[in-house]
Amino acid sequence: MSSGSTKAVLTAIAGNSMVTVAKFIGFAFSGSSALLAEAVHSLADTANQGMLYLGLRRSQREADLNHHFGYGQERYFWNLVSAVTIFFLGCVYTIMHAVEQLRHDHTPELSWIPFLIIGFAFVVEGYSFFVALVEFRRQAEEAGKSFRTYFVETRDPTTLAVLIEDAVAVCGLVLALVGMGLAAWTGSAIFDGIAAICIGLLMGGLAWFLAATNRKFLLNRSNDEVNDIATKLWQADKQVQHVQRVNSIVLSPDDTLLMAEIELREETIFSSMSQEEIKQAVRFMGKLDEIRRALEDDVSRIAPETQHIFIEFTIPKKQAG
Template sequence: MSNGSTRAVLTAVAGNSMVTVAKFIGFALSGSSALLAEAVHSLADTANQALLYLGLRRSQREADTSHHFGYGQERYFWNLVSAVTIFFLGCVYTVMHAVEQLQDEHTPELTWIPFLIIGFAFIVEGYSFFVALVEFRRQSREAGKTFRTYFVETRDPTTLAVLIEDAVAVFGLILALAGMALAAYTGSAIFDGVAAICIGLLMGGLAWFLAATNRKYLLNRSDDEVNNVAIRLWQADDKVQHIERVNSIVLSPDDTLLMAEIELREEAIFSNMSDEEIRQAIRFMRKLGEIRHALEEDVSRIAPVTRHIFIEFTTPKDKPDNE
């Protein structure tokens, strides 16, 4: 999944970098607010996708003494930062500039060059969208889900972000082309300015969507699919009497932390044991419970912030025969 996501991100970064330069050149030659909006849009996308790549690289670091479960959530963090970047750089600046241009009644000088740049951008950003779409479809097939279901339930925000951004970029080009064409045909700057405002609002909606998508995974979101699998399998197991609770946290698209408390059936524990062995086993299990409770109380008393403690006992190693 990470290799495909990386390929989609790097393709988008390369494509948007070229398109950004071309659009700013077009704006310098024409003064079109719509073309400036698209230039800022591509600049925001480039910065955003560079942050996505940074998140991908940092999330792949191994667990260490400071981060026992790894750095998987870095991917969600940097995607959230990229959403904020799109909002302020893309939405706020673009709308403010377009409103100012409308107030000044600035009329763009639209020759064939800005329209040629829009066509070039269609090709580059269309290809980037195609790469992201192919990768996203591959991921949905691997997950055994339909495209629509995976779009809603995916835990990989990186490829989804590139896919949505490229789709919005193509739609933004259509708005820019329409605004510039109408401005050139009528000689009125209103159409160019309105197109720029629409592009800015489009980026604002994109930023909100990306922020909401990544926010939920930074709030210790549970993995309902894993929970349901665990509950289904354990309920069907004849050794399980009762499932007390099942908790999970999504750490990254490829990593889920699962915690559970399960009551086992007595016959599963005490089969092939004599009455005396059963009594000893019960005393042993009660002793384990007392030790667990005491260990939890010790930590909670000194560090009351530890509201959730999960202790797993390991089996004592066999002693050598000569001891």
Template sequence: MPVVAESDVAADGAGSESVTTVVVAVVTNLAIAAAKAVAGIVSGSSAMLSEAAHSVADTVTEVLLLASLRRSARPADEAHPLGYGPERYIWALLASIATFAGGAVFAVYDGIHTLVHGEDPRDPVFSYAVLAVAFVLEGYSLLVAWRQVTGEAARMRAPLGLYVKHTPDTAVKAVLLENAAALAGLVLAAGGLLGAQLTGSGVYDGVASLLIGALLVAVAWELGRSNAGYLIGRPLPAAMRAEVREELLSVPHVEGVLELTTLVQGPDEVLIAAKVDFHDLASARQVEAACEDAEAQLRERWPAVRRVYLDPTPTPPPASAAEPSLPPGAVQG
């Protein structure tokens, strides 16, 4: 029977910060989507209409992310003893589909339509003004997400690049990537408008729409891949698993870690289970104390660790010792 050390203390700070980040993005994108749509109709720019679709898709995405944050925050109960943390990845996966269907498909279609049928560029001054305001607002939303990501990376004691790649907080990752893509999309839309203004040809606008669509496909793919991975079940990164093993080995009376399993259940929910070899002369009380010390050390170093399960398991004897060889010439009967 495994010895269990468990803590159900919730890390509400990071969760509320995620909600704030997503709310800022929702309000920003809703206002920007309306302005881009008006600008696209006034200027006749397919790139501006693609950007409007982009912002609408981002808004829908972030509403789904808000639902994921709320539903995954429910406490554990008898029906779900490990909590509802993984539910956020279902909603976040739907959000990535919304980004693809609502933004990328429209942008690619509008770009192809413009290249095939052409367009009649009109005065782009209003569109330039909208793009400038949108750039400022999207930049602020990106800054909010960036500050949270850097703070969480520091709290997890992980390199920033590694954290962004493997972060279990896919809601913040979605806001970060979508806002970065939004800024790139604004630059592309401005380039399409400028090309159409200087040449009188809608080709530049159509190409800009296609590039915006490709950008959204890349974002949707990355977010879908990340959320699918956590739905299936993803461990801590290899470097962090090695550090967990070292931390366990530093606990008094622990001789070896025979097997280590880690499971990320949410941004602030990591489960650690291990088969641990304790000193043969350690008493039951010392083993229990070692389990408590292990939990305390792990949670102090990684606050996201919520559950620690340690199974006292003796190291199996070497094969040569378990099955002694027969003397030369002897026959096993």
């Protein structure tokens, strides 16, 4: 498990847990829709980051009889679940509550306590954002990419999710502060309600971004960078005549499955053989291809849903004695 990603997630969980309690206390004192929206926002973030940590832990399990390539995609699954949680808990509930408050023209009682809580949240969530930003920059440097490029191309959804969530959290605090400030200044509840709706929409956008980011890796997305590297290396190899096909599947941020079909040069295979040996080798290779196709057809005939079959032959072990 990436220690940097784990630190970013645990920092976010600890910070959001404290901030969630503080915001709900502030809402109890003020009745502010904007502060309730922020409390629900932090609650959703805490639940989300708990799922991120669960995904990190579960993705590290070893391969077994039921999961031959391990559990790496658990990380993407739990990120997707957390996006759904943010959408329904953060976006939908927050907007519904804010609209209801506006309908009843409920004016919040804004003393110094809610503003103090907003300041406390700025410090805690700002620090969490800083930790995630430092870790994300470190990962980008290790990958040899710029921040912007790595932001688009990263296959690690965990640190990216924490970074985006913390950035949205800080933006949400700004909206809450502006809405509450205008409501206190004018005595009108509309600014507080509008701020809450904006925070809800912000969380809706966050949920959509996280869902889209993780969805592509749950649909057997290829690793284009690995494909390009493999293709270039093999095409430059003097033993290779032609690279017919290169396929890959991202199993986790640290694990890519690579499959390829490569045509070798005849002189590479037959350079030290006599004409008779070459004929025998050609017959042997033809026989292997015949066996491979027969084995594939056997499976496809009984299990037609098996659309992609990759068989690798091994050299028979020498008989003892």
